[in-house]
Amino acid sequence: MSSLDPATSPSLDARCAFHPEMTATAACQRCGTFACHDCLRWARDGRRYCGFCAVRALPPLASRADRFLANLVDSIVVFVPFTVGLVMMALTEDLPGRELFSLVFLLGGVLGSLLLCGVQLYLAAKNGQSLGKRWRHIRVVRMDGSHVSLVRILLLRNLLPSILNQLLCVSGLADALCIFREDRRCIHDYLADTQVIQVPEHERTGTPSYRG
Ligand SMILES: [Zn+2]
Ligand SMILES: [Zn+2]
Incomplete structure (x- = not known):
């Protein structure tokens, strides 16, 4: 996976919306919220979402x-x-x-x-x-x-x-x-x-x- 997508990569001083003390790694590809490494999740569709969007965009597969x-x-x-x-x-x-x-x-x-x-x-x-x-x-x-x-x-x-x-x-x-x-x-x-x-x-x- 590529490290940073220019379209969703925040500027250097952007902060995680959930942890203001943390620098944002990228923006959620669904809602656009800046989030830190811990808050972003790679989903099955190859996109990165904040935790809030991850459960809504792509819930886990049924067992x-x-x-x-x-x-x-x-x-x-x-x-x-x-x-x-x-x-x-x-x-x-x-x-x-x-x-x-x-x-x-x-x-x-x-x-x-x-x-x-x-x-x-x-x-x-x-x-x-x-x-x-x-x-x-x-x-x-x-x-x-x-x-x-x-x-x-x-x-x-x-x-x-x-x-x-x-x-x-x-x-x-x-x-x-x-x-x-x-x-x-x-x-x-x-x-x-x-x-x-x-x-x-x-x-x-x-x-x-x-x-x-
Ligand atoms: Zn989101
Ligand atoms: Zn965070």
């Missing part, structure tokens, strides 16, 4: 364990009401009036599963999360950290990878195994220009996380 657990929950959760309905139908098949029971449990199961699908779509559209991701405090965003649209999630992150899997006979396992790359991006992340990040602490608690 592989959190992504796995979130996917596990998401692949099961919408089927739970339907499965419970089927189990209840089986348990009540010897009771008098079983036709009514069967209808109620079947309809209840289907409606419950549809409702959970709706919740998943709502959360994905609202902030790039699913129930599983919300539980693990992780979120899908674009590579520049911006909001990812529901259409992009559905078409590029879900539909296109499954079509490619069918056409090219590539196992979904190959996609999933890309999580072990250093940037933790699967094939569906490349197709949709997305990454999965940890929800920043200040958003979870509603309080600033950076103390300068």
Whole structure:
């Protein structure tokens, strides 16, 4: 990495905005605040940010364990009401009036599963999360950290990878195994220009996380 960028390097007498006793090394490439060596952080995009901007511009990547657990929950959760309905139908098949029971449990199961699908779509559209991701405090965003649209999630992150899997006979396992790359991006992340990040602490608690 180059030492000082002329565009962001402060004059010799500039002071760190967080430690006035320290000479500034460079300006934050997001907010322009002068900061000392201790306060500046190299981010994944190759830029240097003050600590305040670093957590907002590029929060840490989601851990592989959190992504796995979130996917596990998401692949099961919408089927739970339907499965419970089927189990209840089986348990009540010897009771008098079983036709009514069967209808109620079947309809209840289907409606419950549809409702959970709706919740998943709502959360994905609202902030790039699913129930599983919300539980693990992780979120899908674009590579520049911006909001990812529901259409992009559905078409590029879900539909296109499954079509490619069918056409090219590539196992979904190959996609999933890309999580072990250093940037933790699967094939569906490349197709949709997305990454999965940890929800920043200040958003979870509603309080600033950076103390300068
Ligand atoms: Zn900044
Ligand atoms: Zn400082």
